[in-house]
Amino acid sequence: MKLPRISLEQWAAFKAVVDEGSFARAAESLNKSQSSVSYAIARLNDLLPAPVLELAGRKAVLTREGKVMYRRATQLLAQAEAAEQTAQLLARGIESEIVLAIDGLLEPGQLIPVLDQFSQRYPLTRLRLLETQLSGTTEALLEKKADIVLGNQVPVGHLGTPLKSIRMVAVAHPDHPLCQTGADAGINDWELRSWRQVVLRDSGTRREQDAGWLGSEQRWTVSHFSTTLKVLRVGLAFAFIPYDWVATDIQQGTLKIVPLSLGAERQLPIYMMMAASDSCGPATSALAELLKQHFAGSGDLAPLRTPSGCTSDDGP
Incomplete structure (x- = not known):
């Protein structure tokens, strides 16, 4: 590997002269002598194909090449500082990466505020x-593919913190025959069997399941609810789908809830599970706490305790 000829100290002197507007103020900001700053800039100009700074009277002025190199120097110094900060965080036991597994039942847009808060703190x-x-969600937990798992089944031997209740509704296009029945009459399971249904494919590798009521004679199996929505919007089928995924479509009238007999619906709980609850790092614990607070504030469930074995951390 070829080592760079210009040191970070020389790039820092160059940036300081530009930012402070003079060699004297640059030396003061760097806590160095003015002569050492002047020497660093002279060496920088010698080592580069074209000078980056020129003297105009008593003031240092960026050259055309200097304007480009100033941006590069700023990025380089920021990356070096980030590398040092990362090393400090790792020394304190703060994780460099967290994997969050999210079951398809949970519309991921709900998590954006949590992820934004977490990124600001870490x-x-x-x-x-x-x-x-x-079962792909369960596998992510059991095989430790993720640090935090949000899903609706808690495997034996694990603890789950309830976050939210998912309302599953039967949905179709407003012009679909299933939506032409009066709300008072309601559609029973025998009537549903005659119509094409879209179901969700299992992402697990150990076993295959299909999500949803499976009584229909015709079924289309897809891998994601986003595909289900595309099929529903053109009126080709009905599906049981989390209300959060179709709330906007229902409000806009592009989809409609199928009136089922006796107002039948399913409610599925979403739990937060930790792959290693006895050894959570501070960043993982903080993310778990943010998730808990976010969903507790949504009104779905009462406030909950911090997951067992994880302690909250206010961040670095």
């Missing part, structure tokens, strides 16, 4: 979202 911890379906 800007150097990367977040990786793993979108799973059915």
Whole structure:
């Protein structure tokens, strides 16, 4: 590997002269002598194909090349500072990455405010979202593919913090025959069997399941609710789908809730589960606490305790 000829100290001197407007003020901001700053700039000009600073009277002025190199120097110094901060965080036990598995039942847009808050508190911890379906969610927990798992089934031997209740509704296009029945009459399961249904495919590798009521003679199986919505919007089928995924369509009239007999619906709980609740890092604990607070404030459930084994952290 070829080492760079110009040191970070020289780039820092260059940036300080530009930012402060003079060699004297740059030296003061860097806590160095003016002669050392002047020497660093002279060496910088010698090592580059074209000078980055020229003297106009007693003032240093950026050259055309200097304007480009100033932007590069700023980025370089910021990256070096970020690398040092990352090393400090790692030394304190703060995770460099967190994997969050989200079951398809939970419309992911609800998590954006949480992820934004977390990133502001832990800007150097990367977040990786793993979108799973059915047994794929359980696998993410059991095989430790994720640090935090949001799903509706708690495997034996694990604890789950209830976050939210998902309302599952039967939905179709307003012009679909299922939506032409009067709300008072209601449609029973035998009538549903005659119509095409869209169901969700299992993302797990150990077993395959299909999500939803499976009584229809015709079924189209898809991998994501976004595909289900596209099929529903053109009137080709009906589906049981989380209300959060179709709330906007129902409000705009592009989709309609199928009137089922006795107002039948399903309610599915969403739990937060920790892959290693006894050894959560501070960033993982903070994200878990933010998730808990976010959903407790949504009105779905009462405030809940911090997941067992994880302690909240206010961030670095």
